[in-house]
Amino acid sequence: MDLKGSIPDLWKAIYNTGDLHHCFNCSTCISGCPASFGDPPLLVRNLARKVILGLEEELLNDDTPWACVSCSKCEEMCPMDVKPFEMILSIRQWQSANDETRVPPSIVEIYKRGYTQAVGVNTELRDSLGLPELMTITKNPEQLQMFREMLMKTPVVSANDYMFGG
Amino acid sequence: MELCLFLGCNTPAIRPDVERAIRASMPVLGIDLVDADNYVCCPAFGAFPSTDTDSWLATSGWNLSIAEQKGCDIVVQCGSCYSSLRMGREHIMHHPDKKDRVNELLEPTGRRVEGTSKVRHVSEVLYKEIGPETIAGQIKKSLKGMNGVVQYPCHTLFPSEVVGFEDSARAPKGMRQLVEALGANVNSYSRELQCCGGAGGFMKSTPEQAIEFAKSKFDAILAETQTDFIAVSCITCLMHMENVQNTLNKRVGEERYKIPVFDYNQLLALCLGFEAKQVASITNVSRDSVLSRIA
Ligand code: SF4
Ligand code: SF4
Ligand code: SF4
Ligand code: SF4
Numbered sequence: 001m002d003l004k005g006s007i008p009d010l011w012k013a014i015y016n017t018g019d020l021h022h023c024f025n026c027s028t029c030i031s032g033c034p035a036s037f038g039d040p041p042l043l044v045r046n047l048a049r050k051v052i053l054g055l056e057e058e059l060l061n062d063d064t065p066w067a068c069v070s071c072s073k074c075e076e077m078c079p080m081d082v083k084p085f086e087m088i089l090s091i092r093q094w095q096s097a098n099d100e101t102r103v104p105p106s107i108v109e110i111y112k113r114g115y116t117q118a119v120g121v122n123t124e125l126r127d128s129l130g131l132p133e134l135m136t137i138t139k140n141p142e143q144l145q146m147f148r149e150m151l152m153k154t155p156v157v158s159a160n161d162y163m164f165g166g
Numbered sequence: 167m168e169l170c171l172f173l174g175c176n177t178p179a180i181r182p183d184v185e186r187a188i189r190a191s192m193p194v195l196g197i198d199l200v201d202a203d204n205y206v207c208c209p210a211f212g213a214f215p216s217t218d219t220d221s222w223l224a225t226s227g228w229n230l231s232i233a234e235q236k237g238c239d240i241v242v243q244c245g246s247c248y249s250s251l252r253m254g255r256e257h258i259m260h261h262p263d264k265k266d267r268v269n270e271l272l273e274p275t276g277r278r279v280e281g282t283s284k285v286r287h288v289s290e291v292l293y294k295e296i297g298p299e300t301i302a303g304q305i306k307k308s309l310k311g312m313n314g315v316v317q318y319p320c321h322t323l324f325p326s327e328v329v330g331f332e333d334s335a336r337a338p339k340g341m342r343q344l345v346e347a348l349g350a351n352v353n354s355y356s357r358e359l360q361c362c363g364g365a366g367g368f369m370k371s372t373p374e375q376a377i378e379f380a381k382s383k384f385d386a387i388l389a390e391t392q393t394d395f396i397a398v399s400c401i402t403c404l405m406h407m408e409n410v411q412n413t414l415n416k417r418v419g420e421e422r423y424k425i426p427v428f429d430y431n432q433l434l435a436l437c438l439g440f441e442a443k444q445v446a447s448i449t450n451v452s453r454d455s456v457l458s459r460i461a
Contacts, residue, residue: 034363037379038372069366070211070246076324076335085325092216106213107221114206116213117179126178129186129444134178135203143204146275147228153271154214154221 003053010054015090022080023048029074029084035067042067044074044084047091060099065091096156103160111151111164113138169241169291170233170283171199172251175207176401177244180448184401187435187445188243188288194438195296195304199241202232208247208254212366215250219257220267226254227268228275233283243288243431245321245400246365251285252329287322289399289430290331293340298347305437307460308349312394315353315387316341317407319400320361344430345397348437353391357383362398364406377417380410384423395456399430408450426453436460 011020027045035042042064050059065088074084095102106116113119114137123133137144148164151157157164169192177185192199206228207213214221229251233240242248258265259281269278292301318338326335333339338359342352360383363369369376387393398404404427411423428446435445442457 034361034376034379035366035368035372038368038375040372063371066212066216066367067371068211069361069363069368070249071320071361071365072249072324072329073320073361076326083325089211089215093218096217104212104216106207106210107217110207110209110213110225115175115179116207116210117175119173119175119179122179122182126182129182129447131182131186131189132201134173135201137204137206140204143275147206150224150228150271150275151221154218154224156217157221 005057007054007056010056011051014051014059014094015087017083019080019082020048020052020087023052023082024080025049026079028077028079029082032073032077034069034071035064038064038067040064044088048082048084048087051087051091059091060095062091065095097159100160103156103163107157108163111148111157114144114147167196167295168198168200168236168238169286170202170236170238172202172205172208172229172240172242172247174242174244174247174401176405181401181404183445183448184243184404184429184432187429187431187440190440190445191431191435191438195292195300197241197291197296200236200238202229202240205229205232208244208250210246211250219264220271223254223257223264223268224271226251227258227272227279228277230255230258230279230281230283230285231272231277234278234280239284239286241286241288241291243399243401243429245287245319245402248285248287248319249321249329255281255285256328287319287331287399289319289322289340289344292344292430292434294331298343301344301347301434305348306439307437309345309433309437309460310349312350312456312459313353313392314345314350314395314397315355315358315391315393316345317362317396317398317400317403318359319398319403321400341397341399341430345433348433353393355386355390357386362403362406364410365402369406377410377413380406381414384411384414384425387425388422393425394459396425396427397430397433398427401429404429411451424451426451426456428453428456
């Protein structure tokens with residue numbers, strides 16, 4: 001492994017918790033991980049190593065954290081309480097903050113209409129099932145506006161405001 | 167008991183028959199549901215929890231505040247929504263600085279989060295609050311003579327410290343006992359606790375491998391059980407376990423994978439006498455083999 005250009009303090013920017021340093025490479029997090037069957041595989045242990053060693057380039061270019069299914073099995077099984085799933089989220093956050101192409105399009109959907117899906121527009125189907133009309137935020141411009149203004153004060157949304165239609 | 171129903175996105179948009187099943191069955195068992203007006207996406211783990219803590223927890227706080235205003239706990243069916251809301255609440259409750267920040271962000275919207283409302287999964291309410299005995303005593307029809315397998319939503323098991331309600335996340339019993347309460351015989355199999363693999367980015371980023379992963383589960387079900395159906399309690403498990411069977415059939419060139427999948431509340435509503443066309447009508451894998459035997 002090439003450790004030239006490694007940044008010893010990088011872990012503080014990515015996953016600032018002492019628990020990370022308790023990782024002893026046991027691979028328990030990998031053995032229960034669905035996404036470890038991917039190609040390339042999500043190897044949580046290796047990501048923990050890269051964060052500890054401060055391999056910035058490698059981490060910025062690593063797509064595997066996004067393959068996580070969020071099952072949290074690693075979180076349950078890790079004997080050292082590294083909280084690997086939270087680490088995965090933290091790596092994604094750090095990538096999103098440093099590379100706008102990483103910003104998930106779903107946050108634009110949620111910003112625009114409150115949901116990842118078109119909730120509450122399937123009225124005919126809902127009627128036929130005997131379901132009530134849903135009081136969605138999409139139908140309540142005042143609430144939606146407040147929700148958007150709230151999000152506009154948060155780091156990744158405000159840094160990329162052009163994505164949100166101003 | 168009154169609970170605030172958090173529907174998430176997929177259930178009301180894509181599988182509203184599951185929503186109908188929940189709205190139909192819970193009141194019969196003494197749970198009154200109130201709607202979470204103006205709720206937003208939980209937020210999904212792939213959205214704000216993957217960008218920054220502020221937007222993540224502000225969105226959780228937005229949703230939690232709705233139930234707090236109504237003075238009741240939240241009930242959720244979607245596994246991801248459940249886990250996201252639980253984790254969000256956990257961060258807010260255990261980190262005063264985060265709670266302050268969330269309330270600062272919420273303030274202009276007229277909302278506040280205190281943590282008074284808990285987040286509960288519908289299977290936990292059924293298992294712990296209502297109980298299998300009560301369910302068995304209330305049903306008008308049953309699944310007698312049928313075999314089932316259960317899919318535990320991993321989001322209700324792990325991390326047990328934050329989301330759990332089972333005595334042991336390694337040996338959960340809730341789903342099994344709930345399905346048994348409807349009269350079915352529940353079969354065990356080796357990959358029972360294996361995740362369906364349908365959530366998050368696994369299917370999106372490496373679909374080939376995700377499908378193979380699901381195949382290993384279905385092959386174990388076919389080889390080791392006599393099951394007539396799969397009972398789940400998560401919208402993602404439901405949709406993925408149906409879709410993947412169709413994909414697998416195309417691959418193997420025969421109709422090998424055709425096990426009907428039901429959300430638990432659908433089976434419950436059917437046994438309570440509600441009509442299949444209302445509570446279990448939307449599916450990609452025919453349910454007729456089961457529906458015709460519920461009596
Ligand atoms: S299970 Fe925990 S201690 Fe073991 S390698 Fe993974 S993160 Fe490190
Ligand atoms: S939470 Fe993500 S990293 Fe952890 S086991 Fe599940 S898929 Fe793997
Ligand atoms: S987890 Fe999925 S279904 Fe639940 S609210 Fe979020 S996007 Fe919607
Ligand atoms: S089995 Fe899959 S979809 Fe279901 S709760 Fe687990 S991760 Fe979510």
